[in-house]
Amino acid sequence: MAANVAGNDAKQAGRQAAHEGKRQGHKVASSKWFHRFSRAGLVARGVIYLLVGWLALQIAFGDNGEQADKTGAMQTIAEKPGGTVMLWLVVIGFFGLAAWRFSEAAFGQPVADGDKATKRLASFGRGIFYTAGFIGMLSFVLGQGGKSSNEQSQSWSAKAMGEPGGRWLVLLVGLGFVAWGVGNIVGAVRRKFLKKLKTNEMSPTVEKVVKVLGIVGRASRGLVFGSVGAFLVNAAVQFDPKKAKGLDGTLREFAQTPAGPWLLVAVAIGVLIFGAYSFCEARWRKVEAAGSAH
Structure with a gap:
């Protein structure tokens, strides 16, 4: 009897601790500093995509210098005055992106039906994606990384x-x-991303511009990462890891199509536009934890 009582007390204490932990976590995710941290991450994402798009354009026009991926972007930043400081800001920003997405996985997205399991799972997957990016960037800054995406x-x-x-x-x-790539393209065409933005704070003209940037940029990113996935599928089907390609290799493949380098130019411009759209998200994205006061 005593053992059962002790066991029940322990379970109750555990539930209370879990509830308190979730309450404190929600409090952190609802704080203004965490919101700013999340938006800083969106700025960092924009910087990386602008650089990747620029590097892809250079490749299209015959300059095969830096890799058109995060590693190439980081290398480009490192070569500029104040590069070390900028690198650390980008790394911290990507940590903010990961933390924000994991907070959405824990508490739900600040949109209609944002508490659904599918949306939480999607946020968790993006959290993993940004965590991988953060780790890779941190390794680069610490001099322990630098491998290309390929x-x-x-x-x-x-x-x-x-x-x-x-x-x-x-x-x-x-x-x-x-699937993620196709989802991005479909979501862009159907303008689903507008539900995640504070369009009520935009003027009609700004909203039109953001809408165009979102449609073109998000569709372009979907095309690129969907293609990365297609190369992984091909590698698995042929049981040949050398068939797998990262972001840089995938972008270069666009230049090998019958359209020649002009398809890569078009995709690179789309990536640049997504970088610009990321800055719009940094300003107007809903980053509050579900259930917070907006």
Whole structure:
């Protein structure tokens, strides 16, 4: 009897601790400093995509200098005056992006039906994506990284395929990227992203501009990452990790189509536009935790 009572008390204490932890977590996610932290992350994302788009344009016009991916973007920043400080700001920003997405996974998105399991799962997946970006950038700044996205993709695929069932994992990850890419394109065309923005704070002209940037930019990002996923699927199907490509390799493949470098130019401009749209999100995105006062 005493053991049962003690067990029930322990469970009750555990539930209370969990409830208090969630309450405190929601309080943090609802704070103004956390909102600013999240918006700083969106600024950092915009900087990276602007640089990736610029590097992709250079590749299209025959300059094969830096890789058109996060590593190339970080290298470009590092070469500028004050580059070290800028690098750390970008790294911190991506940590903010990851923290924001995980807060959405824990408490829901600040949109209609934002508490649904599917939306929370989507936020969790994006949290993982941005965490990977943060870790890669941190490794670069600390001098322990610097691999291109192609090397990273092929290395990960090779390791995964070397394990039992790893081929299927690569296939699932590839399909996940394809689905994410298609979802971005469909969402852009249907203008779903506007529900996540504070359009009531925009003038009619600004709203039109943001709408165009969102449609073109988000569709372009969807096309690029959907293509990254297609290469992973192909690598899994052919059981050849060398078939996998990262962001840089995928962008370069656009230049190998019958349209020549002009398709890469178009995609690169789309990536640049997404970078510009990210700054709009930094200003008007709803980043409050679900249930917070807006």
